[in-house]
Amino acid sequence: MEKSVFDEIGFSQFREQLHREIQELYLENERPWVIGYSGGKDSTAVVQLIWQALALLPPDKRNHKKVHVITTDTLVENPVVVTWVEHSLTLMRERADADNMPFESHILRPKTKNSFWVNLIGRGYPAPRAKFRWCTERLKIWPSNEFILDVVSTHGEAILALGTRKAESNIRARVMEYYEKWRARNRLSPHSQISNCLIYTPIEDWTNDDVWLFLMRTQNPWGLENTELLELYKDATEDRECPLIVNLEDSTPSCGSSRFGCWVCTLVARDRSMEAMVANDAGKSWLQPLLDFRSQLTVKNDTKMRDFRRAKGQVQLFHNAPIHGPYLQAQREIFLGQLLRAERRLMAEAPNDYRHLRLISLDELREIRRIWLTEKHEIEDRLPKIYEEATGEKYPEPEHGYYHCFGEDNLDILADVCGEDRLSYEMIRELIDIEWDYRTKLRRAGIYESMENAIKRSYYENEEDALTYTLHLESMKKGVQGTS
Numbered sequence: 384m385e386k387s388v389f390d391e392i393g394f395s396q397f398r399e400q401l402h403r404e405i406q407e408l409y410l411e412n413e414r415p416w417v418i419g420y421s422g423g424k425d426s427t428a429v430v431q432l433i434w435q436a437l438a439l440l441p442p443d444k445r446n447h448k449k450v451h452v453i454t455t456d457t458l459v460e461n462p463v464v465v466t467w468v469e470h471s472l473t474l475m476r477e478r479a480d481a482d483n484m485p486f487e488s489h490i491l492r493p494k495t496k497n498s499f500w501v502n503l504i505g506r507g508y509p510a511p512r513a514k515f516r517w518c519t520e521r522l523k524i525w526p527s528n529e530f531i532l533d534v535v536s537t538h539g540e541a542i543l544a545l546g547t548r549k550a551e552s553n554i555r556a557r558v559m560e561y562y563e564k565w566r567a568r569n570r571l572s573p574h575s576q577i578s579n580c581l582i583y584t585p586i587e588d589w590t591n592d593d594v595w596l597f598l599m600r601t602q603n604p605w606g607l608e609n610t611e612l613l614e615l616y617k618d619a620t621e622d623r624e625c626p627l628i629v630n631l632e633d634s635t636p637s638c639g640s641s642r643f644g645c646w647v648c649t650l651v652a653r654d655r656s657m658e659a660m661v662a663n664d665a666g667k668s669w670l671q672p673l674l675d676f677r678s679q680l681t682v683k684n685d686t687k688m689r690d691f692r693r694a695k696g697q698v699q700l701f702h703n704a705p706i707h708g709p710y711l712q713a714q715r716e717i718f719l720g721q722l723l724r725a726e727r728r729l730m731a732e733a734p735n736d737y738r739h740l741r742l743i744s745l746d747e748l749r750e751i752r753r754i755w756l757t758e759k760h761e762i763e764d765r766l767p768k769i770y771e772e773a774t775g776e777k778y779p780e781p782e783h784g785y786y787h788c789f790g791e792d793n794l795d796i797l798a799d800v801c802g803e804d805r806l807s808y809e810m811i812r813e814l815i816d817i818e819w820d821y822r823t824k825l826r827r828a829g830i831y832e833s834m835e836n837a838i839k840r841s842y843y844e845n846e847e848d849a850l851t852y853t854l855h856l857e858s859m860k861k862g863v864q865g866t867s
C-alpha cells in the first residue's frame with residue numbers, strides 16, 4: 384500500500400502545516416498567482432487548499448494580489464464534464480465576490496484557427512497519434528501559456544500552482560524529480576518554458592487516496608459538492624485526471640485517458656470513461672452519438688482516407704512506401720456531415736441542461752470553409768450543402784463573400800471530362816482558381832510559381848505512378864552520391 388502523506392503527523396496537523404506554507408508564500412511578495420483547474424480531483428484539491436489557507440488571513444492581507452483560476456476548454460471536452468466545470472467556476476465567482484476572496488476565474492479556449500475541427504476537418508490533419516500529437520499544444524498548452532505570459536509581462540513574474548502529483552505516473556514522477564534540481568525551495572520549481580514563472584505543486588507527494596480523503600474530509604469552500612465529483616469519477620476505469628499541461632514532456636502519454644480529457648482523443652484506443660458513463664447511467668445514453676463519431680477516427684488503417692502526398696504535395700517514402708498525408712477531400716466532407724448529424728442527435732436526445740451544447744461552432748465552420756476554398760482550392764464550396772443535408776437547415780452564411788466564375792455546372796463538366804482521373808481534375812481546378820485569384824491583382828508576380836507547384840503536385844497518374852517516380856528519383860540520387 385502507498386504511504387499516505389498524513390501518516391506521520393496526522394491529517395489536521397499536516398493540513399495546518401500546508402496552510403501555513405501557502406500563506407507564507409502568498410504574503411512573501413507581489414507575484415500574482417495562477418492556479419490550473421480542470422475540475423478534476425487533483426486541481427480541485429489544490430484550489431480548495433489555497434482557498435482555505437487564504438480565508439484564514441485577514442481581508443487586507445488576502446486581497447493584496449489576485450489569484451487567477453484558469454481552465455482550458457479544448458472545445459472538444461466531454462459535455463458532462465464541461466458543464467460540471469462551468470458550474471463550479473460560476474459558484475467560485477459568486478462565492479469569491481460574497482466572501483471578498485481574491486479569486487478570479489477564466490475559461491481559456493484555443494484560437495479558432497487552432498481548434499480540433501479546423502485542423503482535422505479543415506486542414507485534414509490525421510486524428511492525433513503518439514507520433515503526430517498535434518493537439519495538446521494547440522488546444523491546451525498555447526492558450527494557458529498565453530495567459531500566463533500575459534500575467535508575467537504585466538507583473539514581471541508569476542506563480543503557477545498545479546495539482547500534478549508524482550503518483551500519477553512514472554513519467555510524471557521522473558519529470559518532476561528532474562526539475563527539483565533547480566528548486567529555490569520545497570515544491571517550487573522553475574517553469575521549463577516561461578522564465579520568471581515558478582511552478583508550485585503543493586500536493587506533489589499525495590497519493591490518490593490522500594486526495595480523496597482530503598476532498599471528503601474538508602468542506603468545499605465555494606459550495607461545490609465534492610461527493611458529486613466522486614460520482615463523476617465512479618466507474619471510471621482509469622482514474623487519472625487530465626491536468627493543466629504546461630509542456631508536452633511532462634504530460635502523460637495521452638491526456639485523454641481520464642474523465643477530464645477530450646472526447647475525440649485517439650491517443651487512447653477507447654474512451655473508457657465515456658463508455659462507462661453511457662453503460663452505467665441510463666440518463667447518459669445521449670452521449671452515444673459522440674462514441675459513434677469517435678469510432679470513425681480510430682480506424683486502424685486509415686491510408687485509404689488520406690492523400691498519398693504530404694500536406695504540401697510532396698511524396699515522401701518510408702520503407703519504400705508513401706507516408707500518407709492529410710485526409711482526402713471526400714473524407715473531410717464525410718467527417719463534417721457525421722459530426723453535424725451527431726450534434727443534431729445530441730440536441731434532440733440530451734436532457735435540457737445540455738441541449739444548448741454544440742459540437743462545432745459557426746466560427747469553426749467559417750474557418751473550415753475558408754481553408755477548403757482558398758488554401759485547398761476546393762471551389763465546389765461544399766460546406767453549405769453538407770450543412771444543409773446534415774441538419775435540414777439553411778447554412779447561416781450562404782454567400783459570405785465567396786463567388787467563383789467556375790460554378791457547380793462547370794465543375795460537373797470538368798469532373799465528367801476527367802472521369803476516374805482525380806489528380807487531373809484537382810490540378811485543372813487549382814490552375815483555374817489560381818488564375819481567378821490573380822485576376823484583380825495589379826502585379827501578377829508569383830503566378831507562374833503557383834501554377835508550377837500545382838502541376839508538380841498532381842502530375843502523376845495515380846499513387847502507384849507517384850511511387851514508381853519517387854523510387855526512381857531516389858535511386859538516381861543514390862547513384863549520383865555513389866559516384867561523387
Ligand code: SF4
Nearest residue numbers: 518638639644645648
Ligand atoms: S486529451 Fe487527447 S486529444 Fe485532447 S489534447 Fe490531450 S492528447 Fe490531445
